[in-house]
Every structure is written in structure tokens, then in C-alpha cells.
Amino acid sequence: MNDAPTQTYLKPSDAKSWALCARRVWLDNKGMPDIEIPEDAFEALIIELGLGHEQAVLTELKKEKNVHTATSPEDTQRLMAEGVDVIYQAQLLDKENRFVGYPDFLIRHDSGEYQPADAKLSLSEDKKEIQVQLGFYRRILNVNLPAIVFLGDGKTAEIGDEANPITNQFVTEMRELLASDTEPLVRYSHSKCRACPYYAHCKPAFEAKEEISLLYGVQGRAVDELEKQGIQTISDLAASTPESLPDVPYLKGYEKKQRAILQAQSYFSGEVHIITPVNLPDGQWVHFDIEDNPLTGTGEKHVYLWGFLVPDFSNADFEYVWTDTDQQDEQGWLEFLAQIEEYRARYTDLVLAHYSQHERSTIRSYAKRYGMEGNETVQYLFGNESPLFDMQKPVLESLVLPLQGYGLKDICKHKDLVNFQWEDDSSGSQWSVVQFNRFLAEDNPEEKAQLKAKILSYNRDDVIATRRLEEWLRAKFMT
Template sequence: MSPAVLGARNLSGCEHRLALDFTERGDASASDVSPEARRRIEAAQSHRAAVIATLHGLQSGQPTGTVVTVDDGPHRERVEQTRRAVESGATWIFRATLPTDTERGRRGHAEVLVRHDGGYLPIVIVNHRVTTPVSPARPADAPPPTLLTSPLWGWSPEIDAFRSLRSQRRDVLRLTHLTAMLDDLGWSANSGGPTGGPERWGGLIGLDADCIVAVPLAAAMAGYVGVFERRRAVVDGQVRTGPRRVAECRSCHWWPRCEAELTQRRDVSLVVGGSQSLILQDAGIGTVDELATHRGDPPAEWPGAVSFADAVVSARCWVDGIGLARRADRPSVQRADVEVDVDMESYSERGAYMWGTLLTDTTNPDREVRYRAFVTWDPLPTLDEGRSFAEFWTWLSAERDAAHAAGKTFAAYCYSQQAENRWLRGSADRFHGRVSGVPSRAEVDAFIGSSEWVDVFEAVGRNFVCPRGKGLKRIAPVAGFNWRDDEASGEASMEWYAAAVALDGAAQDLSQRARLLTYNEDDVRATKVLREWISSDAVLDLPRSLDLLPS
């Protein structure tokens, strides 16, 4: 077998997946791609192409040879074009492809190489946000801003008091990987490694594509060496790996194989988090059965923020086939006279295109329990998103005010408010003052902070031990609810949305709009069914968690 050659994407994520990709496929980059992952890849490619076109346009007045865009074609030809551009001293090199280093085992490409200080800095373009807006009005005791950003037209980083960094490890790893390759080629600014200057830099352009974030790399470069050497050892078979359930498993094509192996050996990672399973295994608790019958204190390294008793109960539920265990004699969730279930649909970082609602007046059985969706079918990002959000907010506020005027209590419910809160605030930040009816950030924050905004996800965690997770599609079936579409999921809805609006050149399929509305309606109805079940006597059929602990 030929020596392993790693790209930046091989430096993070599950080591066992990397080992399987290489040993089973013969190439560390040969991992299968799910339709959902392919959609994300295609969206990222489209975003990168659009940003590169913008950057190229900003340099349109430069002399010939200053700006070079590497053409499509065989890898060898792209490498040669990149080499000639570097040797000619081009200021901007777009779609640069670096020579594969078979001796060190590295491959890489950069959306942009920009000439600086006698060499080149890598700039990568990603399809997620890399900064967060901050208010320039800083408290007197706040630390000074440290983020450096540069305009898109040139590498000229300066302190930016209006943004903070949203750093992701994989982005920094890619920049360090590319910088290491540039160092080895002698093409790097301050080439020769970290001793070439007090700081190393790379650039990052995110979804908003409104600046280049200057990312300091000196510390990351020092850590990169160990990361790369371990990953090479994994694919070379020098480090043994095995399956362990982690968050990445949800989208991994190897999961059916790993799940079967984990289930056969009844591995403890099936019921606890990945890092917790390692702590248990180090303490000699390797199976679900061993955890389910464990008596005594948790292992010394067990994290204090995680209930060890819940882990034991989860294991017992898994062994006995129990869906949920109630913590209290009588579970409870906040109820009201007028109840509105809310579910938001968004597409990646681009925005929220739908706000679905289901209103129930518990004091008036004659009032229809009606699903209502506020939606835009203009491809995101779009100003029309502000219009649909304004209509949702206006309707919700009117129902809330009407309930108060009638002397009735009111509550709006969602399942896991993190996503809804993000787009409530984000919509206010982006559209207040631009679109009529969009509330201010202060109005949104007041609503989020009120007792009338209820997170049913939090109520589930407060009331139950959930051995198979707390996702709505895991919990609602226990309460008797099932989705009409067997393929319904957040990931699948991304595919449906891309087709519904012909996003990024996708073939349009208007039937996917109806599918998305059905999916959203089922989500709000699932939330209603779940919270009403929590308040009913039927929930008392569940065992108490205390009764499941070993005596």
C-alpha cells in the first residue's frame, strides 16, 4: 500500500473513520458522501466561486500578471499553473493547488494565496460565519478588541472593534496545514517555520464575505505537528482505532457497521457521551450492562456537570428497552390559556425562511387549532426573509396582546430554543429599520427573557432521563406522535429546500414546498402532543428513575 497522503480535512474528526477510509478504500480522502453532505459541499463550492469572482473583480484594474486564476483541469496542470504564478511574483493567486508532498504525506489547495513580505499567505473561504457583530459602545472595564480584519481588496489587517471571532478548529487546522506546505516549498511569507517571525498569519473569509479575518497561527503551528503525526500514525496502522459513538456518527457512512459492532459488544458509548465513555472504560466499565448494575461512586475523572446517576439509569433503560424514565412522581410543564407552538426552518447560515405556528385556545374548544406558516420562497439570503419574519412577529404579538386583553394567560413554545433564539435575534439585527414590522433587538430580547417563551426541550430534560437522546424525533414518539414523512429530518429538509427554491443552480421542484410545510406542521404538532402528554396521567406509566438505580 502506498504511503498515506493527508489533506486538511483528515486532521479533525473521528480517527476510526479515517482509519477505515484508508484501510478499506486505500485513500484517506475516499470517504463516501451522504446526500446531505454533498449538498453542503456543493453549497460551499458555490459560495467559494462567488467570493473568488468578487475578489477578482476588485483587482480588475491591476496590471497583467498581478492576478492569476488557476484554471480547471488535471491536478498536475493546476499545480504547474500555481508554481508559475508564484515564480512570477503574482500578488493574488486564486484557486491555488499546491504540489502533493508524498515524502511528508501532505496535499492541499487554497482558495487564495496573497503575496506578503516576500512570500505568500493562505486565505481560505468557508460557508459559515466567522465573525459576530459587536457593539462599538464597550464598557469601560472591557478588554480592548484584539480581532484583526482586512478589507477584501488587499491584505492590510487592522484592529476591528465591530466584530468578534467565531473560530472553528478545522478552519485553523486547514490554515496551518497550508502554511506548513508553503514553508516546505519555500513559498511562505516569513518562510522557514515559526522562527521566521514573531507571528504567522492566515486569512479567513466567511459566509458574509465582508472582510478577511486575520488568523494568528504561531501557537496553532506548534500544535499542528503533533496532530499531523498522530493522524499519519492512524492511517499507517501504528495507532489502533475502534468504533465509539460520538456526535460525528450521525452523518457517517460507516455508522451502520460501527453501530452493529458496538451493539454486539454492548459498548457503553451507546448510552453516554464520547468523552464520558473513555472515562468509564478507563475505570473498567466497558459495557452498558456493567454501567446499569454499577454501585458506588462515579470514576474520579467523571465530569461534575454530568449526572452519573442519569448515566446508570440510561444504561438500565437501554438494557430493559425503556424509552424514558421520569425523574419526579408527577412531571410538569408550564401551560397557559392560549398556547402557540413555534418551529423555525433555516438554511445553513443564510437565514430563516419559515416560522410555523400552531395556536390552541384551551379556554375555547370551538376555536380551531390552526397551523399557520409565515414563509418566503425567495432563495436565501433575501430581504423578503424580513417580510415573512415581520408578519410572524406581528401575528404572534397580536395573539399575545389579545390574550392579555381578555384576561387569559399566554405562552409560546418551541423545542430547543437555541435555534429559534438565534434567528429571532438575527432577524431583528438584520431587518429592524429596513423592513416594516420587524421588532428591535430589545423587543426580541424582552420576549425571549419572559416567562411566556417556553422551551419544551428544557422541560424534557428536567422531567426525564432520556437514554436515546432528547431530540424531538426521539421523544415525541414515546408520547404517541409520528411524522407523516418517513424521511423527515433537519438534514433532509436542507435538500428539500434547495430544490424548492432552485438554490445555487439546483433543479427546481415545487412539490418540495408542500413537503417542507408538512414537515414544519408536524414539528409544531409534535411539540403540542409532547407537552400535553407531559401534563397528562399517561406519563405516569413510565418508571421512576430512582426505582431503576441498583439497590
């Protein structure tokens, strides 16, 4: 597709960044030459799969309609005037409003008007960026017909006038952003910011300012109100007391205020603060972690690896259930349940330890997927005597750590905390998804085996990490 005629034109491709962060979309458009954007293998995979989905939709359309590829805005107008069935890679230009857009398809309706259509990997048309993009195309075309979304699971959805308010908001805010030569003021959000390509650019300024939103558990909306009350920096918050701290939205009550203040103090001192005693269940622990692929053709996540670390908790004690493709999804699920029954028989006091709610919610969704909510093993996993134990819960309830995120890797990699290092420092959940999709695409048996080995090694390190976390909690806070 052609680039926009000028960066002052509004383009719906900015909708994703706009929905995430005003500064991000501003930086996208200003093209700051001194900012080096790191490569993102997961984002590259999304783009690759998205293009594949677009081609699949194109193939289906060609079976029923005559499809013409546009080469320019003028060519798009010519094809529309001719009344062709489908225009692929359409190029829309509104010079008066300074709009430019590139819908994947324009599909001629029986009325003679054209409906904009996009192929999206998403399973829902409700995402803000999708609403904006398709609403923007409708606005350029000035049509009342709904736009069409070809979703990632093969379903088709429509977007109509309900998207007008969010589209209008996008247009108004983008015009204001692009008219400014000053970076927008924004708050820090650990989950969003560390996944942003501009993380290295923005983070130092947040730190220099002692931006309070750097602290875990303190939302930007609370920071807005704290600043109005004269609490401008992390130092200000660290010097406060729960009694002196005013009630502000999302930071009310003694416990929340105390935790925020301790988090601020820990930011400088590196200390660990104990809120309540750490309690871990007795029993025989088996550490458990899953790897799943959200990028399937069915739209349902495929757990390709159910990993376990059993006593004596060495590298050799890593056990797993693996499936090569989502065609074996049910088989893998049944093997997982069989594995649980084996552990249940081996350990009468089984504790199946995991970190965060992801494993529990995934098991529940699989039971629903295969109509097995009444299965005995499933009922055991979710019953009153459930062996499932989320290790994040005692961490969040009992401790304040010198961290901006309380993920497993945040805690375990910290040299003054658990200090466990993964063999591949670049590995992570998105990394695992990328490796598995490469595994799916690989034809060479040796290369395929190497990719599988890398994923297994990563998952093994994950469950060893939860074991090291257990040991650290017991040694430091339960003696």
C-alpha cells in the same frame, strides 16, 4: 483537482474528519471496499455552495489581478517562479515530508512570496479544520506570511503562527493513524456518530461491546474512568448503585449517577423511569417551531418559516409566517411579532410551546439584529410572565427514556413512547434547509410551489409532534 499521489501522503483535506473522529479519518484514507457510504444531500449542498463561493472570490480576484490556473505540482512551481499574481487551484507537493495540498489560491505578496488562500463558507477562521488546512499550506510553502481566508460573509481573515501547534498535532496524529492497519478505538457520541457516513459500520460493534458511551448523558471521558474502575459494559453500570459508583470526571454526585444507572437499565428493559413529577404550565397552548437557513450570503441565519399549531390542533389549524428570501427577513420577523400579539390578544393565558432552546435563542438574536430588544412584544416574550415554554426541560428533568438521544424525533417516533410519525420519514432540519435552497434556486413556479408545500408539511408535522408529546406527558405522567 488531482488526487494525492498516494494515500500515505498527508493532505489537509483530512482535517475536518480528523477534528471529528480518529476512526472516521482512518476509514476515509483506508478506503474500505465493504462500506457503503450513503448519499448526504446536505453535505452535497454545502459543497455546491462552497464551490459557488470559491467562484465568486475568483471573479473578484480577476478584476484586480492576473489569475493563472495550475495543472500540476510542477506547473504550480513554474507559475511561482514566474511570479504571477494569483495561482488558482494550486497543487503543492513535498515529497520529503510526504505532504500534498491544494489551496484554492496562491496570492503573490509584495515581498515576492506567496500566501495560501482558501474560500470558506464559515463565518470564522477559528474552526479547527480551517486552522489546520491553512497552517498546513504555510508549512508546505515554508512561509512566514499569514494565510488568507475568504469567509462566507464576504470578510477576509488571516491565519499565522498561532495555527502551528494544531497543525503540528494534525501531522503527528495523522502519521500515526495512517501507519496503522487497525481501526482506532473511539467512543460513541450520538450527535456526531449518527451524522457520520460510517454510522452503520461502527454502531453494531459499539452495541456488541455494550459500549457505555452509547448511553445518553454519559460522556466518553467518564467512560474512560469507569472502565479503570472495572465497570466495562452497560450491564455493569446497570447493576451498580449510586452509592457504589465511584466519582469520576463528568459523572459526580448522586443525581448524575442515579440517572446514568437508570439509563443503563432502561437500555435493556425499555422502561421509562420517573425522576421527579412532570409539570406542565396551565393555559392555552400554541405549539411553535421555526425553520431557518444558515447558508446565507450575509452570514446571518434567515428564518424562512415561523410555524404555529393553534387549537383545535388539527392539520387545518397550522398557521405560519413565510418569507421567500433573506431580503424579506425583517418583514418576516415583524410579521412574527404581529402573530404573537394576535395570539396574546386571543389567549390571555398563552403558552407558546417549543422543543429545545433554539426558538428562544433565535428570537433573542433577531431582536438584537434589528435593534428591538426594547420592543414591547419582545419584552413580553422574555419577561417574568413569558409565554415561551421549552418542552425539552420537563423531559430532561423528570424522565429517563430508553433512548440514546432526547431530540423531538427521537421521542416522538419511538413506537413505545409518543409514536407519532412524520409524513415524510426522511425529513429533518437539514432536509428542510436543502429543500429551501432548492426553492431559492428554482425558476419553475409549479416546482417552487411544490417545494414550499413540502417544507410547510414538514413544519406542520413538527408542531403536531410537540402537541402529541404534550398529550403523552399529560396522559402518562400527570394523571
